[in-house]
Amino acid sequence: MAKASHAAAPAKGLFYDPARRGYATVYRENEPNHCPGCGRTHWLVGRVTAECGFCETALPLASATSQGMRGLFRGHRPIAA
Ligand SMILES: [Zn+2]
Numbered sequence: 214m215a216k217a218s219h220a221a222a223p224a225k226g227l228f229y230d231p232a233r234r235g236y237a238t239v240y241r242e243n244e245p246n247h248c249p250g251c252g253r254t255h256w257l258v259g260r261v262t263a264e265c266g267f268c269e270t271a272l273p274l275a276s277a278t279s280q281g282m283r284g285l286f287r288g289h290r291p292i293a294a
Pocket of ligand 1: 248249250251252253265266267268269270
C-alpha cells in the first residue's frame, strides 16, 4: 500500500519550506552587529543595507526586510490630461 501524502502540501514546485532557505544574516539596528566577514563592528548604514567599514560585506537591514520592498517602489499614477 502506498504511503499517504501530506494533505496540506500544495502542488510540487510550489511548496515553501523555510528550512531549505538556509541561513540569512541581517543587520539589526540598536544591537551590536559583528561582521560575518571579519568580525568587526563598524558599519556604514544606509536605507536598505549596511556595509562593513573594513571588508565591505553588505547586509540587508532587518527593518527594511520586515517592510518588504514597499519603500523602494511607487505605484503607477495615470498621467493627467
Ligand atoms: Zn567586515
